[in-house]
Amino acid sequence: MTQKEKPMYTRRRLLKAGARLALWCITAAGLGLLNAPVIFSEVKRRILPKGTDPQSLKTTNPASLDTRNLEVMPIEAFGIMGDKNYPFNPETWRLEVAGAVESPVALSYHQLLKLPVIERDVLLVCPGVFVNHGKWKGFSIRELIKRVTLKDNVSAIRVFGGSRFGDRMETFHIDDVTSDKVFLAYAVNNTPLPDKHGYPLRIVAEDHWGSHWAKYVKKIEFAESGPGGTTNLPQEELSTSGESDS
Numbered sequence: 001m002t003q004k005e006k007p008m009y010t011r012r013r014l015l016k017a018g019a020r021l022a023l024w025c026i027t028a029a030g031l032g033l034l035n036a037p038v039i040f041s042e043v044k045r046r047i048l049p050k051g052t053d054p055q056s057l058k059t060t061n062p063a064s065l066d067t068r069n070l071e072v073m074p075i076e077a078f079g080i081m082g083d084k085n086y087p088f089n090p091e092t093w094r095l096e097v098a099g100a101v102e103s104p105v106a107l108s109y110h111q112l113l114k115l116p117v118i119e120r121d122v123l124l125v126c127p128g129v130f131v132n133h134g135k136w137k138g139f140s141i142r143e144l145i146k147r148v149t150l151k152d153n154v155s156a157i158r159v160f161g162g163s164r165f166g167d168r169m170e171t172f173h174i175d176d177v178t179s180d181k182v183f184l185a186y187a188v189n190n191t192p193l194p195d196k197h198g199y200p201l202r203i204v205a206e207d208h209w210g211s212h213w214a215k216y217v218k219k220i221e222f223a224e225s226g227p228g229g230t231t232n233l234p235q236e237e238l239s240t241s242g243e244s245d246s
Helices: 005-030 109-113 142-148 174-178 235-239
Strands: 094-099 105-108 118-126 130-139 156-161 168-173 182-188 202-205 217-223 229-232
Touching: 094 142, 105 109, 105 142, 109 182, 142 174, 142 217, 156 174, 156 202, 168 174, 168 202, 174 182
Parallel strands: 094 217
Antiparallel strands: 094 105, 118 130, 130 182, 156 168, 156 217, 168 229, 182 202
């Protein structure tokens, strides 16, 4: 190879290497292997136009949507899967708040109704099955934190809900709690939660799939560590039921 040919050869190699690197970055970002905002500007949510049919969103990740223009659906149009009722006595029922806390408490339904109110329109997407868009009313889990005092290094909460198959557990990052993206609701569309939608208490989890919106909530447990996810107990029965608990 002559001295004149070497620079051209080197430039071609550099161009090919650069192209491969760019392709890898795009692919890795798409797969979530890289922190995409480092390479590209943050992807904006898709603003839904007025008149959007909520059922057209059944396969869309709610975290990718801006629902400011989406109308609240009548509760009669809400989809339902999983349990449709669960035993509840308002005189004896208590929400347990425990885990990595200094002073566990158990609060009655009437006490919860007296907490400062949160009311927000939030989209529930049961993937591939149905979409509910309601005005959910309840309270911030931060109100519970005030009453128990967290221990150091709490990073997650575990939410326990009732089910005919046994208790189920959902785990959320503590940041979702302190930002009120995840809160507890006792009413929807200006009416107490119907039995089939989780009465007396359910999780509202903005940007999470509906399968994580635990119904019939009876216990909140703060954890020092733990990934987000779902645990259904016993697993064998739930895996054969073919039902989600949205």
